[in-house]
Amino acid sequence: MTILDIDVKYTAVATAENGRDGRVASDDGKLDVVVNPPKEMGGSGAGTNPEQLFAAGYSACFQGALGVVARKENVDISGSTVTAKVGIGSNGNGGFGLEVALSAHIPTVDEATALDLLEKAHQVCPYSNATRGNIKVDLAVV
Structure with missing residues (x-):
């Protein structure tokens, strides 16, 4: 498969803390959510x-x-x-x-x-x- 170069118009930036059982936030503050594994995967399912x-x-x-x-x-x-x-x-x-x-x-x-x-x-x-x-x-x- 050929990797294509693109003319980037926008770059989203988000940072995760504690992986699948923590928090994810965007650099502009518009997204800030708690993440948890779903119950089906042994997690609490409390967050997204x-x-x-x-x-x-x-x-x-x-x-x-x-x-x-x-x-x-x-x-x-x-x-x-x-x-x-x-x-x-x-x-x-x-x-x-x-x-x-x-x-x-x-x-x-x-x-x-x-x-x-x-x-x-x-x-x-x-x-x-x-x-x-x-x-x-x-x-x-x-």
């Missing part, structure tokens, strides 16, 4: 977790990419939503891996058009480009 943060970022980014594609195709996607489900589990090699299921509800178009838009957005979205070939990402229309 990195997988929820990844799901939030991916769903927002993918919704934005969907809007870019829809505007180029002159398609109205008013009222649409994108949900990201991020799973974490053992990768069988002593480490952990992720998988993602992205589902979109686009009430203004038929299922075939919606799926076409999702496939095109998957080529545009920076999160999709970052994960392509590394983790399983499923797309669905709901």
